[in-house]
Structure formats: C-alpha cells, structure tokens
Amino acid sequence: MMITEKNKGDVFMIEKLSDTVTLNSGSKIPGLGLGVFQIPEAETAEVVKQAIINGYRLIDTAAIYGNETGTGEGIKQGLQETGLAREELFVTSKLWNDHLTYDETIHAFNESLARLNLEYLDLYLIHWPGNQAFQESWRALEDLYAAGKIKAIGVSNFQIHHLEQLLAAAKVVPVVNQIELHPKLTQQDLRDFCAEKGIAIQAWSPLMQGKLLKEETVLAIADAQQKSAAQVLLRWAIQQGILVNVKSTHPERMRANAAIFDFHLSEDEMARLNALNEDLRVGPDPDTFDFH
Template sequence: MIHSLTDTVKLNNGTDIPGLGLGVFQIPDADTSEVVKNAIVNGYRSIDTAAIYGNETGTGLGIKQGLEETGISRDELFVTSKVWNNHLSYDETIAAFHESLTRLSLDYLDLYLIHWPGNEAFEESWKALEDLYAEGKIKAIGVSNFQVHHLEKLFTFAKVVPAINQIELHPKLAQLELRAFCEEKGIHIQAWSPLMQGQLLTNKTILALAEAHKKSPAQIILRWAIQQDILLNVKSTHSDRMRSNADIFDFQLSQEEMEKLNALNENLRVGPDPDSFDFK
C-alpha cells in the first residue's frame, strides 16, 4: 500500500509506477497544459492520457512546463497513453504510437495501453506493443477495459504479460472476479472513474464515513481503493481539488468501514461494457 503521493508500486517487469496519478479524460486540449503543469507542481508524478482524448499535445506542453517549473527530470515522471484499438493492424498500431509520441513531444512512454478490447480484435496491436517494448520505446505495456475472457485470449499469443489492466472500478463496480484473475497473473489493476464520475459523492454510506473521518466523500472513496492496493487515476482540473485528492494518507478506514463500502457493489457501470463496446 502506498503512503504518499510520490510512493510507487513495482510492476511485474520491475518498472515503478506512482500509486496515484492524474487522468486528463474530457479535458480540452487548450486547457490540458495548465492542468498537467499544475499537477506536477502539486506533486503528481503520474500523468495519464490517450490518443482518443484529443489532448496529447496539451499534455506534452504541460509536462514540459511542469518540468521547467519544478526542476525535476523527465525520468521522475510516469507518462501513460493508449492506442484507440479500432481493429488496428500491426503497422497502424506502430504508426499510432509514434504519432502519440510526437504530439506529447517525448522520446519514450512509461506505459502504453490498448484502450479497448474491440470485440477481441487486438492480436496485431499487442504484437506491435511487444515490439515497441523490446525496442525500449515503452517501459511497460498493458491493456485497458479487458475482461477475463479477453485476457485469456491474449495469453494464447502474448509473449509479454500485461503490466496493467486499467478498468472502471469504484464501490459500485468492484470487479472482484477480474481483480482476482489479474492478481493471479501478476497484472496490476488501475482504476479509471474511481469516483463514478461524481455519482458516489452523495451516497449516504460514503457521506457518513466522510463525516466520521472529517474527510470529503471523494477522499473516502480514494482511500478505499488505496487500502486495496488499487492504482488510481483521478481527473481534476483545479489545484485545490488535486491537493484534496492527494490528502488521503493521514487516516485509515477500519475493516468494518471497508466492508460497508464493499457492500455497495452492484456491478454498476457508468462507462461502456467492454463485452459489447466496439468501434470498427
């Protein structure tokens, strides 16, 4: 379990990733540079974007500004992007990676993910990621939104075990079977939409725990994830919210409180279902 904003977790290939990062989903490209710069200034060392977000250029500019303002080096940051796997060929995936790298103005990525399983049309994309990884262009490779059967198919041809499976995960969608499978295979889980796009912030159970701990509902939810060794990407556009989201290391939820939050699970999604979402 991490104990500070800069604490890292070791992935299955030895790469270290910060346990809590900033996600930039749905932030306009023109605004992203300021958001990313502020995140780095506020101590965030993991930045998560994707080609489909349309803000890799702004993310790259924000990284450059954040490094300049803080004086830290590029290797102190962990930068993730994703290929929008709309049934891409091997060559298309290689090209998409280099386009992302150009937009980000970076020499390498720390993590590159296949964004969606896309009706299981990911074999060529994964082989491309493996080759980019072997060439040292990416420090770790992984997947996003893969369910157990997607991973089982991946294992029929993969030479490299994914380092991460980034999935929708929050108290209403605990994904217990998938998490157990990934743990068995040495794949770390990273949560997107850990606050259920804000829908959990008025939940009565969470509000009661927030009052008991003198914390915000968001801090309770994020602490619930941290105590289960779930890696996090949290979206925020304001510096005060960024600092608040990171202020989760000075308290602990009891086992009874964790069980109250676990009991909220309804297998309820706010994002698409990976088993039916496709975009060919």
C-alpha cells in the same frame, strides 16, 4: 513487489503521493495519478503543469482524449517549473484500438509520441479490447517494448476472457489492466484473476464520475472520518492496493485528492463500501463495446 489483494489490511504499500509500486516489468508506477480525460486541449497544459507542481508524478492521457499535445506541453512546463528530470515522471497514453493492423498500431504510437513531444512512454495501453481486435496491436506493442520505445505495456477495459485470449499468444504479460472500478463496480473476480497473473489493477472513474459523492454510506463514513466523500472513495481503492487515476482541473482539488494518506478506513467501513457493489457501470461494457 507488486500490490495484490494479499497486502490489504494494516500494511499500506502506498503511504504518500510519491510512493510507487513495482510492476511485473520492473517499472515503478506511482500509486495515485492524474487522468486528463475530458479536459479540453486548450486547458490541458496548465492542468498538467499544476499537477506536477503539486506533487503528481503520473500523468495519464490517451489518443482518443484529443489532448496529447496539451499534455506534452504541460509536462514540459511542469518539468521546467520544478526542475524535475523526465525520468521522474511516469507518462501513460493509450491506443484507440479500432481493429488496427500491426503497422497501423506502430503508426498510431509514433503519432502519440510526437504529439506528446517525448522520446519514450512509461506505459502504453490498448484502450479497449473491441470484438477480438487486439492480437495484432499487442504484437506491435511487444515489439515497441523490446525496442525501448515503451518502458511497459498493458491493457485497459479487458475482461477475464479477453486476458485469457491475449495471454495464450503473448510473449509479454501486461503490467496493468486499467478498468472502471469503484464501490458500485468492485470487479472482484477480475481483480483476483489479474492478481494471479501478476497484472496490477488501475482504477478509472474511481468516483463513478461524481455519482458516488452523494451516496449516503459514503457521506456517513466521510463525516465520521472528517474527510470528503472523494477522499473516502480514493482511500477505499488505495487501501486495497488498487492503483488510481483521478481527474481534477483545479490545484486545490488536486491537493485534496492527494490528502488520503493520513487516515485509515476500518474493516467495517471497507465492508460497508464493498456492500454497495451492484456491478453498475458508468462507462461502456467491454463485452459489447466496439467501434469498428
């Protein structure tokens, strides 16, 4: 069963770091994962290895991050250290979709797979919609999915109108829409649309790149809960059935970020956090961001 807004309240489908959610493809995705955005290539292998040792089972990278090789090496080392099988990890990468043709998309995927040194990806996303630039790329992803090279396919930073255009021609419904999401940017209309279509929401920048860690409301709730501001923000997302990727380079921070399953934000606390919404982004606006 996929998490939707209907599950929020006292029923938590993700109750520990190893818990998964079933996507519309049947794939099971961990609810909380490690993102490696802005981690230098030379440091990525150790970070990913430590994440796996500390219980993370979802690793999220992208071609544009420039650290897929390090991510792959970290996965290899992490599996060796823990004795886990590859199938026990969920690995995501993303296509930097700068108006790619069908063949260019296939080539880009194969390059990512080679850098990661993996035989398949669990999830592959179109990173940005661009200016109506995703149709050929999505057709290529559908074929890679049909061939078994990818276990699930999805999108990132797609607004409602992008999704409507994609769904009008798609043979496969995206499993995930990975978007910037935090209390200053709740994106409720987009979340409702995705829930109706069976598309899971996954949050990037759940801490607003650290800008929310000193927000007065967040700190007050953190004090009342005897938790950190980061833990409150991550709990806010998880408690609503939102999948989350969070970046950390230090094992102690990784462990702290995962220590969010032993407390519950009240309805009042959730409402106070939701009231912070200003539709404020720290990343680009998907409606204007293009790179061609």
